[in-house]
Amino acid sequence: MTAANYDTARGTALLEMMERIRAFERQAELAAIRDQLVLGAIHLSLGQEASAAGVIAALRRDDLLLSTHRGHGHTLAKGADPTAMMAELLGRETGCCGGKGGSMHIADFDVGMLGANGVVSANIPIGAGAAHGIKLLGDDRIVVNFFGDGAINRGPFLEGLNWAAVFELPVLFVCEDNEWSATTRTATMTAGAGAAARAQSLGLRSESVDGNDVEAVADLARDLVDAIRNSRQPAFLHARTFRQSGHTYFDPASYRSQAETQARIDADDPIERQRETLQGAGLAKDQLDAIRQAAEAEMVAALEAAKAAAFPPDESVFADVQDIGSPEREAF
């Protein structure tokens, strides 16, 4: 049952974004497994779409975003073109990084997406620094900085959060807690009361949310983003979710019970939950299915376009290294 003043337009938009993220990743998975066209590792965020969609819905286009190795959803939600993203996964010239980065380094500076990162936790202080830059430049943008539950055990978590709090920087840290760090249950290697408690001890306003409830995420994110934009103080959001897939697309996750995983998926999938919410708000199943079909069609087309694109020119491997002392083929 949904409240009388329920915002159907927003709810629909959130579902659309989640469907697009999932459809993108399903196509990426096909590109990898069926087509064998993705050589590097890709990390899917199946089941975690709500935090990407919900948090980023609260941002302006000129706000900034940093992400992790599991960053397709964030990138798409920030407004990146799925064809350029897919082309990047396939290492093509038309990829958003010209085929040089791949999934783990996906970035689209035009929409304020400053990069995924292959090193766990590394983007935490970099994102704080982007906010530091904004403070120096004196404008009113803010930064959102995503990372996983495993990332809170590396030093940059502490250094980055302390930095943001000390310098009073406009950044929202979002810990997407999917319970897993590769093949390890994060809880077994993490002491204390968890991410939010750590953030609080570092002086940040710190909130937790059911990260599979996209409406709840969106509400809280709106509140936090407004507070950050006005106060220019950092905040922290702990979003509890679940990694439905293996760590990488080629990880069968044989270290955990398939039955339990399936039960979790059946009971608590963010997309199914939002479909129910919208049905409760009066949308017809057909309407919801149409959203899914549109998303799928978009991403099938993205994959087709990416496949048709050329590989980057060989010489581009010598471009964009540096201005001074740029490498040449005979440089050795």
Next chain:
Amino acid sequence: MTAANYDTARGTALLEMMERIRAFERQAELAAIRDQLVLGAIHLSLGQEASAAGVIAALRRDDLLLSTHRGHGHTLAKGADPTAMMAELLGRETGCCGGKGGSMHIADFDVGMLGANGVVSANIPIGAGAAHGIKLLGDDRIVVNFFGDGAINRGPFLEGLNWAAVFELPVLFVCEDNEWSATTRTATMTAGAGAAARAQSLGLRSESVDGNDVEAVADLARDLVDAIRNSRQPAFLHARTFRQSGHTYFDPASYRSQAETQARIDADDPIERQRETLQGAGLAKDQLDAIRQAAEAEMVAALEAAKAAAFPPDESVFADVQDIGSPEREAF
């Protein structure tokens, strides 16, 4: 006024140790300034003697200790020979590290002192690791791991404490909070409620103490050390104190008010406080002065002996680098 069951012997021993530490550092300062015999930087712990004396009094000789750049006090309290320590400061062959380490790398493995460290925060996870080794070996020793208030802003603080808690290691972390990080007031660069709150968020039992009250430190340390020895779980102690001197012996501390510093020293010197406590417990001023004189005499002799010692043989620079591929003078 002291309680009826006051342990005069312990109180006297604590004063003796503090006097020895102070006398050692006064001689070290003379060696540096008057004699110009200490070339490298030394960091004095004047005013911080109580945490060294109080905590380490709770240890067994076979327990282990790690320290910082400001580590003379800890080393002495653990039982190191002041002559060998002074010789190390003077870079002599008889120094406890053969003249290779100096003040910032002082160590005496025979008494379980596994080293000062020139890199802030670096010893925190190393100390956790020493406790990890003890756990693997299966004996009942514990580790005490000292660091400053500035060290809680580096990543190894988080990683080391989480490590100790996750692996349930017998280690006591002691943050000696002297309010300063070199020329910077630590509070200006540290967010949140402080060291103890951070430790708590990482799952450690965490206590605070007036670090200039040596009896209070000793009481709490005894309690913590007993708990650690029995439970094999880590704990954290935040000892509030004050750095009476400059950061290094050649730092005039012109960035802070000399008057305020002096007022703090006059009001709250751990040695003066303990002298008062002991007078309250019935010891005569003469007895207390005799303790001081004995300490001074010991350290004057230590400096004299160190001065008389030879510099290490030149060839020792090629010793103790490594077994495999040990360097030779012609190795280049």
Next chain:
Amino acid sequence: MTRSMTYAGAALEALREAMQADPKVWCVGEDLGRGGVFGQYKGLREEFGELRVSDAPISEAAIMAAAFGAAMVGTRPVVEMRFADFALCATDELINQIAKARFMFGGQSRAPMVIRKPMGMWRSSAAQHSQSLESWYAHIPGLVVAVPSTPQDNYAMMKAAIAADDPVVYLEHKNIWANEGPVDPDETYSWGTARQRHAGSDLTIVSWSDCANRAELAAKTLAAEGIGAEVIDLRSLWPWDKQAVLDSVARSGRLLVAHESVAVGGFGAEVVATVCERLGGAFKAAPRRLGAPRSLIPYAPNLEDQLRVTTDMIVTTARELCQ
């Protein structure tokens, strides 16, 4: 008795035997309890338990530092860094602490550690998962640097690394985990001794890690053309087998060094410089290095290929040298 093993399997077997022989040997790293990312620890958890085959939080600095602390009190850790690139998160720990402790403390401590860092280009892993930084570690006093290229060496050198009282930076190449080869457990390894991978007297090719495998292939091609290449696989970069290289170049008069890492500032420079210092102008041709251009490792496979030192390149350069 000689058995066939993979490169990964040989190191696993060496580690298993070392753990059976000495209860002080243990290993630690992320995901080790499930066998490690590349299966290099498979079965060890079951055999030795979770204390001796320890998982770790994603805390590279603490993994390195804690293992060091445990080494100082007398255990013998094998430290898994997962990708050599991530080991950069523990650089202070390795360089400022582990490599220096014994010396700084005047010989009071030892750091008997094996620090495993899977290195090199592998399957479009891009700039943060592909690096070869062996020259960095060779430059750091206190460290031993192992760069095995075959199952045999990954067995014998792993055993030697675990037995060593020094910290050994142990760089396995990710691209050859599955390479099979004979392993004779009784073949001994002694640090700083190279292996001749191919005999020949027209030119000396020095290499290590996976590139040594390509150098051997190149030598076979060259032999068919009548060019005799002596291929020297250094196996360890510190110490390294100067004498084998000097003797070979003294015979052949021609030197080619080939490695996957960036040529500028690579260890190939050390080899060429050392030989030139010792042999002066006694060359039949100017020495040559083959290494990666000073660019970053890209994702797209065709771009990645631009940075590779291939068997063909070794053959071509060798031919040029012998003209």
Next chain:
Amino acid sequence: MTRSMTYAGAALEALREAMQADPKVWCVGEDLGRGGVFGQYKGLREEFGELRVSDAPISEAAIMAAAFGAAMVGTRPVVEMRFADFALCATDELINQIAKARFMFGGQSRAPMVIRKPMGMWRSSAAQHSQSLESWYAHIPGLVVAVPSTPQDNYAMMKAAIAADDPVVYLEHKNIWANEGPVDPDETYSWGTARQRHAGSDLTIVSWSDCANRAELAAKTLAAEGIGAEVIDLRSLWPWDKQAVLDSVARSGRLLVAHESVAVGGFGAEVVATVCERLGGAFKAAPRRLGAPRSLIPYAPNLEDQLRVTTDMIVTTARELCQ
């Protein structure tokens, strides 16, 4: 107009002028508000305020990373690492992030940063406060490496580093902060150009950083003996002035490279290897390197001296080369 400045003062002046000219330039590091540990930032807090002359927590990783983040959004940070040794606490940030971002992101980002790392032996600072690791950075694609040796160069190169859109690892030598010399603010500097510190045609001495000052002194002594040494101060190691070195050695036929850092795997190897590759056997004598033995930097002054490359050693080796 030429003025006399210290090495530290010259960089301070360059930084001040750059901050005056461009509000996007700022600096960050521990204790900067009080002028920095070596006084290299004296007066800047008073002139530019605490936002642009920022203190920092003891968080080297975050200092590096946050400055990088701020650089990506268009500011131009000057990052102070205090001692080059502590910069090892920020290695992932420098090597895996800063050096690679522009390339990995297909040219979308820039990291216009100056990363100051005071290096070298100074006053018995022992193993953790004395290192010279310039060869590491020269090996890393994406980085520019500056090693100024004089007040003039510390002025002009600091200006050039701040103006650069690349990350510049800026290695100042702690031992020469107080060295005085003339600074002509109009003398331009262009990356990868060496400075001839002494003319001569009997032998080429290549050096950089403080060692170049010793090489110049050595050349004066040698000149008095009738040995003409051309001293080439590289000033930057990436890019480096190959042409100047090759031209000089082509004339002199003798090469000596001298640097303070460890010889094994030092950048001297790159210089010698490059020259040998290009010039083959065209030497009058085998080239030589002078660098530290592969040992750790000790505390005792007499031990520290064992590792130094002194003016005398340069003179002696040069004489041997010219015999």
